Amino acid sequence: MVGGATPVFDEVIISTELMNEIISLDEKAGILTCLAGCVLQNLDEYLAERNLIFPLDLGAKGSCQIGGNVSTNAGGLRVLKYGNLHGNVLGLEAVQANGVVLDFLTCHKKDNTGYHLKHLFIGSEGTLGVVTKVAVQCKLRPKSLHVAFLGLQSFDKVLQTFYKAKQDMDEILTAFEVIDAPSMDLVTSKLELESPIGDYPFYVLIETTGSNEEHDEEKVNQFLESCLKKHHILNGTVTGEISKARGIWQLREKIPEAFKYDGYVFMYDISLPLDHYYKLVDDMREYMGDKSHRVYGFGHIGDGNIHLQISVKEFSPEMKSFIEPYIFHQTKKYNGSISAEHGMGFLKAKYLHMMKTPETINLMKNVKQMMDPNGILNPYKVLV
Amino acid sequence: MVGGATPVFDEVIISTELMNEIISLDEKAGILTCLAGCVLQNLDEYLAERNLIFPLDLGAKGSCQIGGNVSTNAGGLRVLKYGNLHGNVLGLEAVQANGVVLDFLTCHKKDNTGYHLKHLFIGSEGTLGVVTKVAVQCKLRPKSLHVAFLGLQSFDKVLQTFYKAKQDMDEILTAFEVIDAPSMDLVTSKLELESPIGDYPFYVLIETTGSNEEHDEEKVNQFLESCLKKHHILNGTVTGEISKARGIWQLREKIPEAFKYDGYVFMYDISLPLDHYYKLVDDMREYMGDKSHRVYGFGHIGDGNIHLQISVKEFSPEMKSFIEPYIFHQTKKYNGSISAEHGMGFLKAKYLHMMKTPETINLMKNVKQMMDPNGILNPYKVLV
Incomplete structure (x- = not known):
């Protein structure tokens, strides 16, 4: 409820907890159709037994549901290789505010019969309709996996290493993640994890997946040798063993968990052109003093x-007001987005005007008015 | 004009011929931003000089414009590897029917700030607005290319070969095309082209692209040896030379050109589950007699x-009425789509009800009414 106002409409509360059935899997085509309440990890485990992989992977995979993933256009760890949900969701079913069920459950990679309206429900955070079923293009489960963990001197070196990785092994590159020294320090000191390579100003986690173990290993090793020779990286370790790879991934995936040990943390999820990717962190350090x-x-x-996370002793509205206008101002200055994958929700809705032109916001309002004239779907979110 | 009716609105005619400028290219990120009138082949040639590749490739690349490609959600030859335009178009600019310009020209892979409205303009065939600028995620130009051309005994063998190709070389598979004997016979007899492997009931063209010549060659050769051993294929040739690869591609790309030598040809563009992919051709042969x-x-x-193309002595409305209801009926029976990549346009609009539920068509009409209340944008198309 905003400002104590009493809404004149009823709010719709929908639980998808019991909507957790897999409807069908076309194993050869890799097309999975399921109800919206299926938990992502369960889907991926089901697919793993059938030699397939879900194109989406998130730290929250053990609890998040696929309907929510689609409604928020979740990004996560495999976008680099498999692209986003607008590309991978073949079809969906959604219920409109007036109770009408929309059946977009086609399963074709190519289908140009009429407007592509399913995309209205991908990333609109449940404000235009409730996603109840999803059909997703899954991929063949790769036969080979390698994870490298590297130590680097500077963010410039991180970028050089990224471009080199794309040059040398573009088609097997699944993830390219960066961790700065404070984040690494936090996760290792608070969660009994250990850096396998000692301490550096920056760390990079690279995952490759492919169809040929020997080829992938050769590509990764040649890439690492070349990076060492060119002084892009200072140190590194690489593994093709699943258990060791999981251990390395923990260092990255458990960072959010470690924040509970560092006072109150303001959390931001920003997209930036790579030239300004880490500049924003430096800006915030200088600004916060x-x-x-x-x-x-x-x-x-x-x-x-x-x-980008900022830890302070405790939450205060004054601190929020001190941080937010500046971080979003800098993000806009660098042509970034103030919400990469977490959406606008309730907290960021008031900043929408920084990201969208008045004409676009006007069209958004018209779409919302058309789809949900009484504003009963996920109220107070996205558009305020 | 339909049925001689006089429209009460003006039709908007827009020429994008002179809108052919490239606005910017972020070479490292691979993001190309350009005006809608750029010809696809010109864009790809521009990118080739900078070690990049456009994610879309079509037979019509020499004349089609990127604004039209986006408006029709063009598919083409590289969807298997790079996915469709909903995944690859990062941003666009469109002009609404009321003249208002919508600026969705962001260039982020991840941007969840508000509704993802750019998708309304991808595949709606210009009926909701005119695309004027496009930002596309381009890819690194592969260093290695191989094209194989295979002869096979039956369509079952084609499918077995396809599944085997995915297993053995998923990450480098760029295209997997099939040509049946009548199509091959037409293109070789009418256009002075020659099959490099003799005559077979079916032909498959496979293209792979990757970052490592030696690895790719080994993958392709192992795959072909295995296919020969398993009797999936009867014969085959493979090349890593660009000029020879282009020669093989001519056999596939020039098929549409050869149809002008076979009377009047009814042309259909269908999506089908693979188990029924060629069944529809057999059905039509039996039905046509x-x-x-x-x-x-x-x-x-x-x-x-x-x-799927059907050649007859000459066009007649009776023949059209004989063919169309049946081919679309069979397509629907097999859970297919009556328009995979060519759109509904003027000719197929009347069949929209076969592909979309009344609820979806109703929402399409509401969207059209909201975006273009006077129906001035590409009238008589998609929705009738």
Whole structure:
């Protein structure tokens, strides 16, 4: 409820907890159709037994539901290789505010019969309709996996290493993640994890997946040798063993968990052109001075998406008002997006005007008015 | 004009011929921004000089414009590897019917700030607005290319070969095309082209692209040896030389050109589940009997997309009425789409009800009414 106002409409509360059935899987085509309440990890485990992989992977995979993933256009860890949900969702079913069910459950890679309206429901955060079923183009599960963990001197070196990785092994590059020293320090000191390579100003986690173990290993090793020779990287380790690879991934995936040990943390999820990707972290450190405990930067370089976190002693509205206008102003200055994958929700809705032109916001309002004239779907979110 | 009715509105005629400028290219990120009138082949040649590749490739690349490609959600030859335009168009600019310009020209892989309205303009065939600028995620130009041309005994063998190709070389598979004997016979007899492997009931063209010449060659050769051993294929040739590869591609790309030598040809562009992909061609041969000259099937197996053509002595409305209800009925029976990549346009608009539920058509009409209340944008198309 905003400002104590009493809404004149009823709010719709929908639980998808029991909507957790897989409807069908075309194993040869890799097309999975399921109800919206299926948990992402369960889907991926089901697919793994059938030699397939879900194109989406998130730290929250153990609890997030596919309907929510689609409604928020979740990004995560495999966008670099498999692209986003607008490309991978073949079809969906959604219920409109008036109760009418929309059946977009086609399963074709190519289908140009009429407007592509399913996209209205991907990323609109449940404000235009409730996604109830999803059909997703899954991929063949790769036969080979390698994870490298590297130590680097500077963010410039991180970028050089990224461009080199694309040159040398573009088609097997699944993830290219960066972790800065404060983030690494936090996750290792608070969660009993250990850096396998010692301490460096920056760390990079690279995952490759492919169809030929020997070829992939050769590509990764040649790439690492070349990076060492060119002084892009200072140190590194690489593994093709699943258990060791999982251990390395923990260092990246558990960072959000470690934040609960560092006071109150303001969390931002920003897209930036790579030339300004880490500049924003430096800007925030300078701006915060001794007002913050630490400023952390980590995220998906391969997608231009950084998670920037600022820890302070405790939450205060004044601190929020001090941080937010500046971080979003700088983001806009660098042609970034103030929400890469987390959406606008309730907290960022008031900043929508920074990202969209008045004409676009006007069209958004017209679409919302057409689809949900009484504003009963996920009220107070996205558009305010 | 339909049925001689006089429209009460003015039609908007827009020429994009002079809108052919490239606005910017971020070479490292691979993001190309350009005006809508740029010709696809010119864009790809511009990118080639900078070690990049456009994610879209079509037979019509020498004349089609990128604004039209986006408006029709063009598919073409590289969807198997790079996915469709909903995944690759990062941003666009469109002009609404009321003259208002919508600026969705962001260039982020991840941007969840508000509704993803750019998708309304991808594939709606210019009926909701005119696309004037486009920002596209381009890819690194592969260093290695191989093209194989295979002869096979049956369509079952074609499918077995496709599944084997995915297993053995998923990440480098760029195109998997099928040509049936009548199509091959036409293109070789009418256009002075020659099959490099003799005559077979079916032909498959496979293209792979990757970052490592040696690895790709080994993958392709191992795959072909295995296919020969398993009797999936009867014969085959493979080349890593660009000029020879182009020669092989001519056999596939010039098929549409050869149809002008076979009377009047009814052309269909269908998506089908692979188990029924060629069944529809057999159905049509049986249904047509001696009413047709020949029934041809060729297309993009990798995308479930077949081009089915029926040649007759000359056009007659009776023949059209004889063919169309049946071919679309069979397509629907097999859970296919009556328009994979060519759109509904003027000719197929009346069949929209076969593909979309009344609820979806109703929402399409509401969207059209909201975006273009006077129906001045590309009238008589898609919705009638």
